Amino acid sequence: MPHTVAIITPAFHAQSTLATTATSVLNQTHGDWEHWIIADDGFDYRSYMYEQGLNDPRQRFLTSGGIGLGASVTRNVALETITAPYAAILDADDRLKPTKLEKAVSALKDFAIVTTALDVMDMSFAHLRFVGVGENRALTPGEHKWVSLSMDSMVVWDRAKADGRFETGMSNMTDLEFLLQLYRTAPQSYHLGEPLHDYIKREGSMSNSTNVTEGMIRSKREILRRLESGYYGLSQSDVDGVAAFLTVSIAAEAEFGDALAAQPGLLFEDHLEPRLKASQQAE
CATH class of the missing domain: 3.90.550.10 (Spore Coat Polysaccharide Biosynthesis Protein SpsA; Chain A)
Structure with a gap:
């Protein structure tokens, strides 16, 4: 096979x-x-x-x-x-999308982990926005979330080169936690900037329910703790990159309720993205 x-x-x-x-x-x-x-x-x-x-x-x-x-x-x-x-x-x-596996398998010849941009849609498959669209490129663990700023269920991986199991004790962010496990033995992933995966914002799902903020913040803080303890065995620069993203994301989570009340229908990605850009510009 x-x-x-x-x-x-x-x-x-x-x-x-x-x-x-x-x-x-x-x-x-x-x-x-x-x-x-x-x-x-x-x-x-x-x-x-x-x-x-x-x-x-x-x-x-x-x-x-x-x-x-x-x-x-x-x-x-x-x-x-x-x-x-x-x-x-x-x-x-x-x-x-029809060519998702074909393009991912081609990239797996050279990389153990492949991610793709997302076409984010509502439950009627109406387009809401893209995530991670751009050029195809290799990414380090510290760079990945700054390119693909939400959702990590688009991953395809070589099980002989990167392996892991999903965390059963966390309420949220298990896709990112799993990806970080894969990065333990794969120093880079390859990101396909074409939106090859339709991600549906489904009401009531684990990541899109109305009272999800507390679980998101708790899970992000736990991943941050694991990163800083050396749990994933990443280089310090990669730890710093993921930690910087999570720090901005946690603050955005805390502010999202008020932002959503002021702008009903606001996507968390649209709330988070300008904060990430401001953080990068401040460095």
Whole structure:
């Protein structure tokens, strides 16, 4: 399986979105994939996919072993099972652009970690903004978040060169925490500046619910503590880069409630981005 990508999709009450997500996998120009759909709600997604006319022999089905155990536990179940050399994360309400896997696999020839720009959309797939759009480039851990300022579920990685498991004890920011684990053995990632991943801002999700601020701040502070303790084994310059981003982001989280009240519908990314730019200009 020289170029097989295991796509990991936790499914919790995903009946209204999974068909669209799975269709985006079926439409990939790179056909060497396995789509692992892991039920975290006791639902029979194998039968569901058959009923939708979307079943494919490359689809695999697992269960988290419980109900509502969470995305981190569910993703880890798949990571303990898959044997494919490459892996990718795809939430059950997101989509891949048709060339996402093809371009990521090409970049994995030279890099252990590949990220892509995001097309951020609402639940009706209306475009809201892009994140991380620009030139293709290698990034150090300290540079990554300054380019891709929110969401880290777009990652594709070589499991022989970078490995990790999702943190089950954190309420938020588990995608970034996982990426930092991958950086322990991969000094650089490669960022594709084309928006190849549709990220859906879903109301009520872990990162987009109305009362998420406290959990975000707590999780960001925990990652900051781990960085400064040497937990990820990063160079000091990389620690400083990620820590500087998190410091600005934590302050932005604390101010976001008032900003949202003053401007209903404000995206956190639009709230955060000018603060990051001001921080860079002040250096």
